[in-house]
Amino acid sequence: MYRYRQLKMLFLYLLLPFVLTGCWSSKEIEDLGMYTGMAIDIGQPAPVEKEFEMKGAEYSKHNKVMTTIQIVPMKTVRTKDKSNTGTNKPYLNVSGSGDSILEIFRQFSVRLDQPIIGHHLKVIVISSKLLRKQTIEQVTDFVLRDNDIRPSTKVYISQGEAKETLESSERNEVPSFHIAGMYRNQMRTSKVLDSVTLSKLDALMKTKKSFVLQNLVSGGGEIEFSGAGIIKGSSGHWIGNLNQEDAECLAWMTNNGKAGTIKAYDWDNQPLAYEIKSMKSKITPFVNEGKISFKVNLAVEGRLIETWNKNNIPSTNYYAEKTSQIVEEKLTQMIQRLMKKLQSTYKVDVAGFGQRLAIVYPSVWKQVKEDWDETFSRSEVNFTYDIKLTDFGSFTEKE
């Protein structure tokens, strides 16, 4: 008798765990909405919201910012007919405006049927117009604090409305993946800058340094990386854009890019393209009686890859020198244009001159770092070029 009572107790013990737990925090993956792209725009009620508000569905806010998220994949109703499914886009863009990004997100929760999760956020696009009004620190505060969003998320600036970059005319493509994948072309051209991830952005913002973010331009349902937007470190605002060639030169100068082409026109005014194989830059700071100056040496190696001029035999040393000279002239021109923009138009150092100074002359840096952008714009920068033409492609041998 006693034995059976014990046995009964045992089974009761065994049942205990089932009372205690019920699938804690279990969320099936298909019931969640993954957002892979996020666009932050200047505040204005989204079209849907306007309609809601007309019907009285509103809450108190000042519309400082509009956030758009891209949810993938769209729910597809299973149909046997495969040809029918193509009409739907594979993503869903949802916009909302308000004063806090988290509040906007929670507002999405009263509109959507799936809770949104940020683990898979790939890109954040911030409109340059918004960054004129708000500082980048204010705008990205939430994404940096949130612990779902990965620090590897890439940040871009858009010239027009950020939310337009998250739309695509391509039917079966998710724009945020497209943008996230575009940096792979960095091996082909230096116009694609090193992507700035959230963790990098955090560091840049905290040190109050000026920096650039890749600029996105959208048009006709397509997007393009077009140069870079400059964020001034002291204010945190967007102050202007560098065009594509400037961005390319910037990458070369900061040793972050070693690809791309230099196109020039030769003595007969025919196009000539020089493909860069390697690009090394060295910035050397000098301090002379309190006057700061820099010397930049660019060592370029490359090949002649295309010439439309058929009057010459492109395989002599003489020809090689002549070509190098033309390339050098072109490069000088491009670099000078960039330096003019950095030193006189925008008065920012985004090319890491300050960092070199801090390494070589720390004591001098301590004195000037408060107002470095101003000091930089007054400093003298000299360039030396070292251009090599290694070969002429698989056309003819150099003698």
Add this chain to the structure above:
Amino acid sequence: MSFLSSVVVHIPSWSVFCQALIALLVPILVTRMYKKLHSFVGNGRNLETNKTIQSSVSTPEVMPFSGDYQTDLQAIYSRIGSNSDLHARELPIKKLNARGTLFCVDGMQNERVLNMRIMEFLMFEATDGLLAGTVKSEELLPFNNLSKVSDIDIFNRSVLFGHAGLLIEGIPHGLLIEFPNGTNRSITEPVSEALIRGPRIGFSEVLSENTSLLRRQGFSDQLEMKSYRVGTRLQKDLVLAYMKDIVNPDLLQEVQTRVSNLNADFLADSGYIEQLIEDNYLSPFQQVQNTERPDRVINALLEGRIAILLDGTPFALIVPVTFSMLLQTPEDYYERWIPSSLLRMLRFGAAFVALMGPALYISLIAFHPGLIPTELALSIIETRQGVPFPALIEVLILEVSIEILREAGIRLPKPIGPAMGIVGGLIIGDAAVQAGIVSPFLVIVVAVTAISSFSIPTYSAGVTLRILRFIGMIFAAFLGMFGTILFFLLLCSHLTKLKSFGVPYLTPASPFRATDWKDLFFRAPLSLMKRRPAMLKTRNNKRK
């Protein structure tokens, strides 16, 4: 004062203490539960109680031969005479002028030998000397397998077991002259442990053949075999085999005690013995290894282990066993060390997948979508959108049907086995996906898991992992990745505590024995393995 207050700040609140108390109580309660459960069933097993039973069975009446031919004959007839397959041939022994009776059971003796040689000898050639001296009398009989039995009951049992028994007037005991020679299966390749390279010999059901297979592995005077009679009602022969100069005497003593304490009326297979002598019957892990391969047994003996062979089964038992042995095959030593090591590590990986595959799937799908690469997450979402069940139910549906299929596969007649496999695996799997019951991704997970569990060389270890997989799945469904890790830790702590005949189950890993790692995850070149495993504490540990 400020120091004190800064200390007070760091004292946690009462709720933390409560949690700590609960965390402390859980293992204590579990241990008590375990102990209770263990003692609950443990009483009926093989401890002191059975000794009295055994003695009460075997002692009741010793019935010696009386010496009077007629009385003895009567006694034998009265006891076993009603068996229809018993043949008793009464024969006059001419030269002695005496009578004798030859007993044998149908189908157990070679009739021709009986007729031609034995009867001929007895009837016409046996001489006076047979009866002259009582001690030397047997020596005059020209039989190799001859033994003298003085107890009628034992004589009867032996005759019914298949011996040819002889009762001669004037000799006050029974004579057993021929071993049973029933129909036997020929020696074939072991079915459960097939190898590509290595001997193709497996044990058969006859004990004497099995022991001879062991003896034939090599010349040695140190291979000792000790025979026991086990079973209280239907007795059987059991043999302990070990290398006399290697085996640890304490281990041998322990095994002998456990074997002689076996309490069961009949032992149909060595599996009975395994269950009756193992240390912990509540553990899902086997603590005795079974094998059909003589080469495996002899290798184990040379490492200092002990083999238990039972009559009537091709499965020999090896004790003690460690976890790593279950994932090794004899082939690891027959092939060169590099491929062997690679395959062995592969098997460890497969064992992990077989155990944790579905649990990891559940915890990733239902708890940690952020840990899956984005593209994979997308395709999983797309495929799972039509699935109406939570991940656990979905996995259970497919896992259970795979297990049913596997169970059915054992019983299917050979010609339709593969066809059923295709129908079950491919068609049902595909149809389940089409019907939207499970997602195609899960089919991959389940298939990989099932294949992984087949790659484990010991069948019973594979079954263990199959059972534990389901527990892991439930853990994962409750607590996600945390639960999965918790399950793994619980398993590890159980394994570290488990012992097989005094040898820790996880031994080269825990307790750590660096020298034995040569033969754990990878197999060192043979020239480096000059010593026997340290864990067995053998008498001489140098292999020479």
